[in-house]
Each structure stands twice: as structure tokens, then as C-alpha cells.
Amino acid sequence: MEPAIETHALTKRYGRQVAVNNLTLEVKPGEIFGFLGPNGAGKTTTLLMLLGLSEPTSGTARVCGHDPTREPLLVKRLVGYLPENVGFYEDMTAVQNLTYVARLNGIRDGGLRHRMEELLDQVGLLAEARKRVGAYSRGMRQRLGIAEVLLKDPKVAFLDEPTLGLDPDGTQKMLDFITDLSRRKQITVFFSSHLLDQVQRVSDRVGIMLKGNLVAAGPIQELAKQKLGVDQERYTLEEIYMRYFREDATATA
Amino acid sequence: MSVHGMWAVYRKELEDHFSSTRSILLLTVILMVGLVTAYMVGSGLRKEMEGMAKPSLVFLLLFTSTGALFSLAQFIAFFGPLIGMVLGFDAINRERSHRTLSKLLSQPIYRDAVINGKFLAGLTTIAIMLLAIVLLISGIGLLVLGVVPGWEEIGRMAVYLVVSIIYVGFWLALSILCSVLFRGMATSALAAIALWIFFAFFMALGARLAADIVAPLPTGASVNAEAVLRNDRVRSVVSMVSPITLYSEATGIVLDPLRKTTRSLVLMGPMEQLSISRFQSPLPLIQSALIVAPHLVSLVAITVVCFGICYACFMRQEVRST
Numbered sequence: 001m002e003p004a005i006e007t008h009a010l011t012k013r014y015g016r017q018v019a020v021n022n023l024t025l026e027v028k029p030g031e032i033f034g035f036l037g038p039n040g041a042g043k044t045t046t047l048l049m050l051l052g053l054s055e056p057t058s059g060t061a062r063v064c065g066h067d068p069t070r071e072p073l074l075v076k077r078l079v080g081y082l083p084e085n086v087g088f089y090e091d092m093t094a095v096q097n098l099t100y101v102a103r104l105n106g107i108r109d110g111g112l113r114h115r116m117e118e119l120l121d122q123v124g125l126l127a128e129a130r131k132r133v134g135a136y137s138r139g140m141r142q143r144l145g146i147a148e149v150l151l152k153d154p155k156v157a158f159l160d161e162p163t164l165g166l167d168p169d170g171t172q173k174m175l176d177f178i179t180d181l182s183r184r185k186q187i188t189v190f191f192s193s194h195l196l197d198q199v200q201r202v203s204d205r206v207g208i209m210l211k212g213n214l215v216a217a218g219p220i221q222e223l224a225k226q227k228l229g230v231d232q233e234r235y236t237l238e239e240i241y242m243r244y245f246r247e248d249a250t251a252t253a
Numbered sequence: 254m255s256v257h258g259m260w261a262v263y264r265k266e267l268e269d270h271f272s273s274t275r276s277i278l279l280l281t282v283i284l285m286v287g288l289v290t291a292y293m294v295g296s297g298l299r300k301e302m303e304g305m306a307k308p309s310l311v312f313l314l315l316f317t318s319t320g321a322l323f324s325l326a327q328f329i330a331f332f333g334p335l336i337g338m339v340l341g342f343d344a345i346n347r348e349r350s351h352r353t354l355s356k357l358l359s360q361p362i363y364r365d366a367v368i369n370g371k372f373l374a375g376l377t378t379i380a381i382m383l384l385a386i387v388l389l390i391s392g393i394g395l396l397v398l399g400v401v402p403g404w405e406e407i408g409r410m411a412v413y414l415v416v417s418i419i420y421v422g423f424w425l426a427l428s429i430l431c432s433v434l435f436r437g438m439a440t441s442a443l444a445a446i447a448l449w450i451f452f453a454f455f456m457a458l459g460a461r462l463a464a465d466i467v468a469p470l471p472t473g474a475s476v477n478a479e480a481v482l483r484n485d486r487v488r489s490v491v492s493m494v495s496p497i498t499l500y501s502e503a504t505g506i507v508l509d510p511l512r513k514t515t516r517s518l519v520l521m522g523p524m525e526q527l528s529i530s531r532f533q534s535p536l537p538l539i540q541s542a543l544i545v546a547p548h549l550v551s552l553v554a555i556t557v558v559c560f561g562i563c564y565a566c567f568m569r570q571e572v573r574s575t
Contacts, residue, residue, distance in 0.1 A: 051359055053355065053358055053359060073361045077361040079359075083352065083356070085352055087356055088351075088356075100261070100265050101360065103264070104261045104357070104360040148356075
């Protein structure tokens with residue numbers, strides 16, 4: 001089966017600085033891929049390149065079989081994006097914001113209202129649908145962001161730090177959404193985070209980015225075997241990750 | 254698929270322009286001043302015309318004769334740029350600071366749909382505002398003066414309206430350019446205002462300076478007509494760089510059918526002065542338009558160029574919102 005996301009030697013340089021170095025990875029359709037790394041590792045830059053919002057310096061990427069740099073519109077139609085600090089038009093209501101995004105996607109006004117109410121209900125925002133987004137809490141904004149992603153009926157969802165700043169209940173709901181996207185809706189989820197226990201809870205496979213380099217990729221079990229030795233029954237992703245992190249720190253020291 | 258993105262942006266921006274507090278305030282202020290001035294000018298004209306048989310082309314005098322402080326044409330010439338700037342100064346940098354620009358650009362629309370949609374929405378708003386002002390003033394004129402405009406006058410007003418829309422459109426393009434180049438909304442507003450002040454007040458000085466450098470008046474006894482004319486010509490050509498000058502001269506001629514030249518009476522030779530004083534009949538619209546054709550073409554050109562620069566700058570910018 002053709003991978004949903006694949007990159008070959010994807011590189012992004014800003015002048016002398018290398019943000020993403022020779023990234024090669026693959027994500028299968030319908031799986032949840034957790035993209036880990038500290039702040040500044042190149043996670044967001046990678047996301048931007050996969051979305052077609054940033055042009056790679058070299059290398060190629062393919063999302064659902066299309067090149068985001070050459071065919072950006074095709075990719076953007078199939079992909080939903082929840083950025084790290086999702087922005088809305090503060091003076092407009094949730095419904096108005098969603099309507100604008102729907103129109104930008106060419107979705108006809110016909111059954112739109114019903115569809116939006118359904119989505120808002122799914123994310124638990126139906127009661128506040130007519131309030132100005134300026135009055136929303138962070139959790140509500142994240143939920144509206146998810147509704148926006150679902151509105152497009154995407155094949156792939158890119159989520160950048162989706163649980164950042166959420167309370168435990170909100171976090172659990174978000175993780176449930178992510179699992180739901182993959183299991184029930186067969187959407188490929190590519191999400192980046194530095195909150196390791198949460199990534200462990202939901203991901204099928206993970207990739208670890210350090211200073212622009214992908215140092216490991218694969219199912220957590222495999223990584224545990226590689227890094228912590230065979231027969232490790234109880235392991236946390238944190239332990240695996242910290243191994244990589246320390247190795248990298250000593251290598252560059 | 255092709256342009257639905259631009260129309261979606263256009264529609265939303267247009268809704269924003271007409272529902273935002275800022276635009277409503279602006280429109281209210283302009284309409285208030287416009288109405289008051291129109292009423293005063295109208296009453297003034299009526300008093301003057303009492304007893305006379307109704308002369309033709311009096312309708313346009315509504316726009317050009319001075320009320321208490323200024324004529325309506327001067328008022329629109331002064332505040333037009335303000336309308337353009339208010340509509341455009343935060344067009345792009347507001348989206349950037351609210352993080353909605355990356356959301357817009359991650360939808361399946363062409364990147365230029367954003368800038369085109371915003372510009373067209375601004376232009377439409379300007380057109381509606383100016384049309385409203387002109388119609389209101391005409392309405393007051395009809396009420397107060399009791400004179401119905403003829404086709405010639407309506408034609409001139411239509412040309413005046415189109416030229417004004419293009420002129421304010423230039424300022425809109427300029428302020429959108431500032432919003433593309435500067436991150437802060439206050440900075441871009443100040444930059445646009447600074448440019449306006451420069452063109453409004455300092456261009457005259459600059460033009461005179463340039464004329465004195467290129468074609469200086471000979472000091473001393475012999476001040477021949479040639480030198481004076483050359484100096485003046487250089488000055489007027491340099492001042493053409495300012496869109497304000499282009500606009501004022503163009504509308505001055507379009508709105509006043511009796512004006513046949515943009516030059517002042519003093520600088521014409523005796524033969525010219527004679528011919529001007531003898532042939533007092535008003536010009537048909539086509540002839541007036543021909544006199545200022547270079548002005549009109551230049552106005553269109555600078556607006557298009559300004560928007561072109563704005564477009565190019567926007568398309569090249571990095572999206573990253575963090």
C-alpha cells in the first residue's frame with residue numbers, strides 16, 4: 001500500500017542554519033505517528049514542508065501521493081492542519097469561522113449548517129457555537145480547531161502539539177479524538193509533541209527528532225528493544241527518548 | 254476550483270469592512286462633514302442664484318465652490334487617502350499576528366487569492382462609500398438648489414467618481430503594502446500616514462527645490478519669460494510624481510467645464526490669455542478628459558504598480574507564524 005506520507009532526504013536550511021537535515025520517513029495510511037523532539041528540533045518546520053507552506057531546500061516529500069511543493073492545492077484539499085497556537089477570527093462566532101473555512105474549501109453552502117452543527121456537537125461546542133471566539137478558553141479553541149480539521153473530511157491530519165496547555169480532562173479528550181480519527185475514520189494522524197507519556201498512549205509508531213535529525217523511527221516496542229535491551233517488559237517512552245537525548249548531548253559536547 | 258478562494262476571501266473581507274466599528278465610524282464622520290458642507294454650499298449657491306435665470310452647469314458648482322472652509326472636492330481629495338489607509342493598514346499583519354494567515358494559506362486556495370480578495374474588497378468598499386457620498390450630495394443639491402443635472406454634468410460626475418475610486422485605490426494599495434512589509438499594525442499605519450504627509454505637504458517644496466536645481470531662475474536684472482516658464486515647467490513635472498497633485502489637477506478640470514488648462518493664468522503669454530478670455534464657453538466632457546488624459550493614465554499606472562509591488566512582496570514572504 002502506498003504510504004500516506006513519505007519523505008526522502010528532506011532538508012531545510014535557513015542561511016547557514018540547518019533546521020531539518022536529510023529526513024527520510026514513511027507513515028502508513030490510517031496509522032498514528034508521533035513525532036517527538038525538544039523545542040527547536042525541526043518538528044514544526046517538517047510539518048510546514050509537508051503541508052506545502054514552506055519550500056524545502058532539497059529532498060522530496062509526498063503526501064497522499066502528491067508533492068506538496070509542486071501540487072500544493074491537491075495536498076491541502078486532502079490534509080487537515082491544527083497548528084500549535086491555532087488562530088481564529090476573534091470577532092466572529094465559531095459558526096462564522098467554520099463557514100469561512102468551508103467556503104475556502106469550496107464546500108457548498110447547502111448542507112453546511114447541518115454539518116457544522118454535527119461537528120460542533122461532536123467536539124462538544126454546540127452550546128457555545130454562537131459565542132465570539134474571543135471569549136473561548138484554550139481547550140475550546142483546540143476543540144474548534146479539531147472541528148475545522150474534520151470539516152474538510154481529510155485523509156491526513158497534521159497536529160502540532162495538540163495537547164499543549166490543556167487540563168487533564170481536555171488532554172484526555174484530545175487523545176481520544178486522535179485515536180478516534182485513526183480507528184474510526186481511518187485518517188492518518190501525524191502529530192508532533194514533546195509530551196512523551198501522551199505520545200506513548202496513542203501512537204502506533206514514533207519518530208524522534210534531535211537538532212534536525214531523525215535519530216530513530218518505528219514502533220515503541222522496537223525502539224525499546226534497541227535502546228533498553230531485550231525483554232524489557234515495562235518501559236516508558238521517556239526512558240527511550242532520554243537515552244537518545246543524552247547520547248546526542250554527549251556526542252555534540 | 255480556480256477562483257473560488259478569492260471570492261470566499263472577498264466576501265468575508267467585505268462583510269468585515271461593513272460591520273466593523275472602525276469603518277462605520279469613518280463613514281459616519283465623512284458623511285456628516287459631507288452633508289453639512291453640501292448644505293452650506295447649496296444654500297450659498299441658492300442665494301447667489303436668486304433672480305438669475307438658472308444657468309447651465311450649476312450642479313457641478315456644488316462640488317467645487319467653497320463652503321465655510323473647503324469645497325467638497327477638496328474634502329474628498331483630503332480624506333480619500335484616509336479612507337484607503339484605514340481599510341488597508343492592517344490587512345495582512347493582522348492576520349499574521351492573530352495567527353490566521355497560516356490557517357488561510359493551509360486551505361486549498363491559491364496564495365494570491367488572499368491579497369487579491371482583500372484588495373478587491375477594499376476597492377468595492379471605497380466605491381460604495383464614494384458613490385454614497387456623491388449621491389447624497391447630489392440629493393441635497395437637488396433639494397436645496399432645485400436644479401436637475403443635465404447629461405453633461407452627470408457624465409462629469411461619473412468620471413469624477415471613477416477617478417476618485419482609482420485615486421483612493423492607490424492609497425489602499427499603499428497601505429496594504431505597508432501592512433505586508435511591517436509586522437506591527439501601528440507601524441504600518443504610521444508609515445502610510447508619513448507617506449501621505451510627505452506627498453501632501455512636502456512635495457510642493459521638493460518640486461520647487463528640484464526646479465531651482467535643474468532650471469534655476471537667473472538672479473539679477475534680466476528675468477526673461479523663457480527662464481520663468483522653464484522653471485515652472487520643471488516644477489510642475491516633478492510635482493506630478495505626487496498622486497495628490499495628479500488627482501487634484503485631474504478632478505479640477507473634470508469638475509469645472511470652464512477650466513481649459515492646468516496652468517495658472519499668470520504664466521501664459523498674452524496671446525493665450527486673450528484666447529482664454531474670449532472663448533468662455535464650457536468644454537464638452539471629452540475635451541476636458543483629453544486635457545487630463547496623462548493625469549488619468551498616470552493615476553491608473555501608479556495604482557497598478559503599487560499593487561503589483563504589494564503582490565510581489567506578499568507572495569515571497571515566509572508563512573511561519575511563530
